[in-house]
Amino acid sequence: MTTAPPQTRVRLCALTDLVPERGAVALVDGLQVALVRTHDDVVHGIDNLDPYSGAHVIARGLVGTRGGVPTVISPMYKQVWDLRTGACLDGAGSDPVDLRTWPVAVVDGEVWIEPSSDEVTGSPFDRGVT
Amino acid sequence: MPETTTPTTGPQQLVIVGGGMVARRLVDALRARDDAGRWAVTLLCEEPRAPYDRVALTSYFTGRHPEDLALGGQELWDDPLVTLRRGVRAENIDRDARTVTTSTGQVLPYDSLVLATGSYAAVPPVPGKDLRGAFVYRTIDDVADLREFVETRREELDRPVRGAVVGGGLLGLEAAGALRALEVETTVVEFAPRLMPLQVDEGGGEGLKRLIEGLGVSVRTSTATSKIVGERGAVSRMRFSDGPSLDVDVVVFAVGVRPRDELAREAGLEIGERGGVVVDDACATADPAIHAIGEVACIGGRCLGLVAPGYTMAEIVADRLLGGAGTFPGADLSTKLKLLGVDVASFGDAFAQEPGSLEVVISDPVAGVYKKLVMSDDARTLRGGILVGDASAYSSLRPMVGRELGGDPAAYLLPEGAAAAPAGDLPDEAAVCSCNNVTAGEIRCAVGEGGCTDLAGVKACTLAGTSCGSCLPLVKKLVTSELAAAGVEVSSALCEHFEQSRAQLFDIVRVQGLRTFSEIIERHGTGRGCDICKPVIGSILASLGTGHILDGEQATLQDTNDHVMANLQKDGSYSVVPRIPGGEVTPEGLIAIGEVAREFGLYTKITGGQRIDLFGARMDQLPGIWRRLVDAGFESGHAYGKSLRTVKSCVGSTWCRFGVQDSVGLAIDLELRYRGLRSPHKIKLGVSGCARECAEARGKDVGIIATDKGWNLYVGGNGGFTPKHARLLAEDLDTETLVRTIDRFLMYYVRTADRLQRTAPWVEEHEGGLDAIRAVVMDDSLGIADDLDAAMAAHVGNYRDEWAATLADPDKLARFASFVNAPDAVDDSLAYVGERGQARPATPQERSDASVLIAGTTLEVRS
Numbered sequence: 004m005t006t007a008p009p010q011t012r013v014r015l016c017a018l019t020d021l022v023p024e025r026g027a028v029a030l031v032d033g034l035q036v037a038l039v040r041t042h043d044d045v046v047h048g049i050d051n052l053d054p055y056s057g058a059h060v061i062a063r064g065l066v067g068t069r070g071g072v073p074t075v076i077s078p079m080y081k082q083v084w085d086l087r088t089g090a091c092l093d094g095a096g097s098d099p100v101d102l103r104t105w106p107v108a109v110v111d112g113e114v115w116i117e118p119s120s121d122e123v124t125g126s127p128f129d130r131g132v133t
Numbered sequence: 134m135p136e137t138t139t140p141t142t143g144p145q146q147l148v149i150v151g152g153g154m155v156a157r158r159l160v161d162a163l164r165a166r167d168d169a170g171r172w173a174v175t176l177l178c179e180e181p182r183a184p185y186d187r188v189a190l191t192s193y194f195t196g197r198h199p200e201d202l203a204l205g206g207q208e209l210w211d212d213p214l215v216t217l218r219r220g221v222r223a224e225n226i227d228r229d230a231r232t233v234t235t236s237t238g239q240v241l242p243y244d245s246l247v248l249a250t251g252s253y254a255a256v257p258p259v260p261g262k263d264l265r266g267a268f269v270y271r272t273i274d275d276v277a278d279l280r281e282f283v284e285t286r287r288e289e290l291d292r293p294v295r296g297a298v299v300g301g302g303l304l305g306l307e308a309a310g311a312l313r314a315l316e317v318e319t320t321v322v323e324f325a326p327r328l329m330p331l332q333v334d335e336g337g338g339e340g341l342k343r344l345i346e347g348l349g350v351s352v353r354t355s356t357a358t359s360k361i362v363g364e365r366g367a368v369s370r371m372r373f374s375d376g377p378s379l380d381v382d383v384v385v386f387a388v389g390v391r392p393r394d395e396l397a398r399e400a401g402l403e404i405g406e407r408g409g410v411v412v413d414d415a416c417a418t419a420d421p422a423i424h425a426i427g428e429v430a431c432i433g434g435r436c437l438g439l440v441a442p443g444y445t446m447a448e449i450v451a452d453r454l455l456g457g458a459g460t461f462p463g464a465d466l467s468t469k470l471k472l473l474g475v476d477v478a479s480f481g482d483a484f485a486q487e488p489g490s491l492e493v494v495i496s497d498p499v500a501g502v503y504k505k506l507v508m509s510d511d512a513r514t515l516r517g518g519i520l521v522g523d524a525s526a527y528s529s530l531r532p533m534v535g536r537e538l539g540g541d542p543a544a545y546l547l548p549e550g551a552a553a554a555p556a557g558d559l560p561d562e563a564a565v566c567s568c569n570n571v572t573a574g575e576i577r578c579a580v581g582e583g584g585c586t587d588l589a590g591v592k593a594c595t596l597a598g599t600s601c602g603s604c605l606p607l608v609k610k611l612v613t614s615e616l617a618a619a620g621v622e623v624s625s626a627l628c629e630h631f632e633q634s635r636a637q638l639f640d641i642v643r644v645q646g647l648r649t650f651s652e653i654i655e656r657h658g659t660g661r662g663c664d665i666c667k668p669v670i671g672s673i674l675a676s677l678g679t680g681h682i683l684d685g686e687q688a689t690l691q692d693t694n695d696h697v698m699a700n701l702q703k704d705g706s707y708s709v710v711p712r713i714p715g716g717e718v719t720p721e722g723l724i725a726i727g728e729v730a731r732e733f734g735l736y737t738k739i740t741g742g743q744r745i746d747l748f749g750a751r752m753d754q755l756p757g758i759w760r761r762l763v764d765a766g767f768e769s770g771h772a773y774g775k776s777l778r779t780v781k782s783c784v785g786s787t788w789c790r791f792g793v794q795d796s797v798g799l800a801i802d803l804e805l806r807y808r809g810l811r812s813p814h815k816i817k818l819g820v821s822g823c824a825r826e827c828a829e830a831r832g833k834d835v836g837i838i839a840t841d842k843g844w845n846l847y848v849g850g851n852g853g854f855t856p857k858h859a860r861l862l863a864e865d866l867d868t869e870t871l872v873r874t875i876d877r878f879l880m881y882y883v884r885t886a887d888r889l890q891r892t893a894p895w896v897e898e899h900e901g902g903l904d905a906i907r908a909v910v911m912d913d914s915l916g917i918a919d920d921l922d923a924a925m926a927a928h929v930g931n932y933r934d935e936w937a938a939t940l941a942d943p944d945k946l947a948r949f950a951s952f953v954n955a956p957d958a959v960d961d962s963l964a965y966v967g968e969r970g971q972a973r974p975a976t977p978q979e980r981s982d983a984s985v986l987i988a989g990t991t992l993e994v995r996s
């Protein structure tokens with residue numbers, strides 16, 4: 004028996020649509036969320052907007068580990084974030100700026116996201132970081 | 134009424150007589166320190182060229198051009214406070230009027246005068262010394278004449294030329310090396326009972342003689358030349374005071390030097406007993422306005438024939454001219470040389486002249502090695518030493534002179550002992566680089582306070598290791614241990630995931646035949662990689678020809694540029710650069726590119742690499758753009774890859790009235806040959822059709838310049854952050870040899886360079902430098918040439934255009950979609966405005982003022 008996911012969740016894609024150790028972008032309520040599938044088939048949801056460049060590119064970054072922590076690295080200026088928490092592990096010479104993460108679940112080979120209403124309002128650009 | 138004191142408005146005049154190495158150092162030092170512009174310098178050079186590296190003179194015979202001997206860049210001579218007068222001799226000094234008269238009749242006033250006239254090459258008074266075919270060995274013109282004579286004589290005689298060098302010291306052995314490089318059958322004639330009598334002892338001399346004879350150079354010691362016999366005005370035979378005579382066609386005198394002190398003599402300055410301008414330890418003569426430095430100076434009662442003490446004197450005078458009080462600390466006459474490929478070093482009290490010295494000797498006639506350490510009577514303190522055949526311990530031992538060695542001295546003479554020699558415990562005041570007078574403390578300081586983070590930085594900032602290079606191993610060790618002490622990661626480990634260096638990983642992957650990142654990191658690393666090791670492994674796998682860069686797991690190793698085969702721009706869009714080999718493009722090609730740009734609304738610009746860049750493409754547009762380009766006959770230009778970029782060419786003999794070869798044709802062939810070759814960093818080539826060098830080939834990793842006879846090949850050039858001119862690897866090659874040599878050079882670089890190391894630093898850090906690389910790629914000194922050739926042949930044979938292959942593969946194309954849950958949606962975060970008739974990314978202000986936006990890149994621009 005499979006449990007139906009709660010209504011607030013949104014189905015994004017099949018797990019097989021995501022390439023291991025690479026990101027892809029999902030549009031969630033007009034916002035860009037980077038979905039990153041790590042080698043152990045966990046899928047993480049994290050801001051696609053790179054706060055350092057203002058470009059929507061996080062999903063195109065390299066995926067790896069730092070001291071055992073799963074990471075994504077901005078393709079623009081090489082800052083590093085913890086995929087699980089969004090914590091900036093390396094500001095590459097600038098002050099660390101964390102990213103938001105989203106609860107993402109893989110259920111029966113389907114990838115679901117749970118957008119939290121107050122976090123997704125407004126343009127990410129309004130956060131005033133470039 | 135005249136004023137009693139003339140206020141000095143402009144700078145004071147400094148005249149330097151002599152444009153040698155030491156003069157150059159003075160100008161350098163003065164310009165570096167004289168921030169206020171107190172001195173304007175005029176340099177009178179009798180030779181027709183700017184000061185050059187006399188120490189490296191012999192490399193002229195291994196294919197170098199005079200300009201390769203240049204010391205430092207042109208910038209110094211462009212300095213408005215520096216006037217360089219080439220081909221102008223100082224004829225006379227008027228000390229009362231404080232003027233110098235030149236050979237061009239000019240009278241130059243000076244506030245301060247520095248004599249840096251160096252030495253004459255001494256010629257012994259033997260009959261026949263002025264015959265055609267008798268040479269000295271001091272200037273570029275001397276060696277150029279020698280070479281020209283030998284080459285002409287070989288043709289006239291139609292047999293190998295025979296030659297002799299009179300003098301078996303340091304210079305004589307240099308000259309013998311030069312003759313051998315000219316394929317002259319060479320004999321060295323030395324008056325003393327052994328070779329290099331001033332530097333090595335009897336045992337060392339014996340070892341040296343054996344080694345040199347082993348190289349096919351005959352040696353006659355204890356032999357005095359009594360006469361040179363001529364035939365039709367040219368050298369033909371040498372007679373000796375005893376022993377059989379010798380048939381020779383060319384004679385080189387290398388018996389020593391004589392200070393060029395004639396100007397000072399005539400000006401009434403004091404001259405030393407054996408010549409030289411007498412100076413005190415501030416390098417000043419009795420006339421307060423006149424200093425003497427370098428070989429012409431008689432300091433502490435003698436003239437010093439090495440460049441290092443000369444450099445010290447130059448620094449002292451620079452200091453004094455600016456009000457300092459520097460004094461000459463005494464000279465270190467240590468030498469390390471590679472003569473005819475034989476290592477020779479002598480340092481400290483090499484002849485154990487200090488009473489109560491002990492000698493530790495290791496002599497291995499079979500291996501051709503002789504090593505001696507001179508120790509204090511308790512065998513603890515190092516006093517000096519001599520190393521012949523293997524001088525690897527020199528750079529570690531020399532700074533230890535006068536200090537306790539610790540442990541059994543003999544251990545330092547074993548090969549492993551050299552490796553384990555000290556560095557960390559070297560006292561700060563120990564001189565590490567004797568050429569440039571740099572102490573261990575100064576190197577540590579450059580790393581610590583100076584903020585240098587690598588060897589190259591320390592070299593640039595302290596000058597250590599920039600002359601003879603013999604101190605480099607020690608400098609490197611000091612830099613490494615200092616960085617380590619400061620907590621900077623200096624192991625050769627690539628990153629936290631791999632302990633190996635790129636070159637080591639390359640070997641491991643190649644030899645073990647590993648083909649996936651997972652395999653490699655599981656066996657040889659930890660974790661899942663990062664932005665450093667992933668692209669490196671991706672590049673290694675691609676260099677080894679493992680198929681398309683986006684095949685399977687390899688796709689996850691590529692950073693975004695390689696992953697979408699385009700260049701990421703600041704706003705998240707990409708640029709597209711089709712290959713235009715050699716810069717040659719048909720009108721149809723240009724129109725096709727223009728149409729694509731117009732259709733997709735791309736900003737268009739001609740690049741610095743002779744091709745066209747199309748900017749502002751969304752990721753999802755890339756396949757459509759490339760479909761059109763591939764159909765029009767274009768292929769990937771790899772502007773995104775660490776791989777061959779462009780082969781720049783000039784128009785060459787096809788059109789240009791000066792061209793001597795078809796540079797465009799060669800450039801295109803080379804670009805098609807090496808396209809797609811993944812490498813440690815990007816690779817750029819250039820081909821010029823004549824020496825005017827319009828393709829700027831010497832600014833490239835591999836530069837080719839056409840000659841009447843073929844092609845000259847230069848390597849190790851780049852622009853960018855630390856510009857470097859490429860250096861000559863080989864001359865007058867035919868096309869086949871040229872291509873084979875480039876094949877090997879590039880493949881060897883691909884296999885052994887560090888991550889993101891371009892060819893110039895790779896050549897520099899390669900053991901033995903350019904000469905060793907030349908030996909590998911031209912003489913197969915490592916026995917790997919066949920392997921390198923095969924690897925390049927495989928690359929050329931397996932090349933496929935990455936973009937055409939991608940367009941044919943639906944799986945690969947799927948990655949270009951903007952959104953995984955909305956494949957047809959377009960990324961609307963990109964915004965553009967018009968400028969000069971084209972689109973450019975909107976600034977944040979323009980974004981908030983939505984009216985100026987022209988939105989997505991597909992909209993036509995209204996300017």
Ligand code: SRM
Nearest residue numbers: 700708739740741742743744772778851852853854855891
């Ligand atoms: C487009 C172009 C400038 C132009 O509009 O003319 C360019 C653009 C970039 N160059 Fe360059 N370089 C371009 C010619 C050059 C040249 C001139 C040349 O090749 O004759 C040089 C100096 C020559 C040399 O490389 O030795 C040059 C030295 C660099 C360097 C410094 C390399 C170095 O060794 O210090 C970098 C940085 C790097 O590679 O790490 C760089 C990096 C870059 C990057 C890739 C920076 C980046 O990561 O975004 C730029 C983006 C390219 C793109 O298409 O988006 N670019 N760059 C030129 C492309 C030429 C081509 O057709 O491929």
Ligand SMILES: Cc1cc2nc3c(=O)[nH]c(=O)nc-3n(C[C@H](O)[C@H](O)[C@H](O)COP(=O)(O)OP(=O)(O)OC[C@H]3O[C@@H](n4cnc5c(N)ncnc54)[C@H](O)[C@@H]3O)c2cc1C
Nearest residue numbers: 151152153154155179187222223250251427428438439440
């Ligand atoms: C083949 C060779 C190999 C060597 N190898 C080494 C080595 O390995 N290590 C080492 O330490 N040293 C070595 N030396 C010695 C080293 O080159 C010299 O010690 C050094 O060049 C001395 O520099 P200098 O500026 O005093 O004199 P020089 O380099 O001789 O320069 C003097 C310049 O002044 C010019 N000049 C003279 N009179 C006048 C005038 N009246 N007007 C204008 N110009 C004038 C001369 O033409 C000359 O160009 C080597 C020398 C040679 C020839």
Ligand code: SF4
Nearest residue numbers: 703740741746853854
């Ligand atoms: S010089 Fe700097 S700004 Fe110009 S293209 Fe090269 S990297 Fe970009």
Ligand code: FES
Nearest residue numbers: 566568600601602
């Ligand atoms: S000792 Fe010659 S360069 Fe340092």
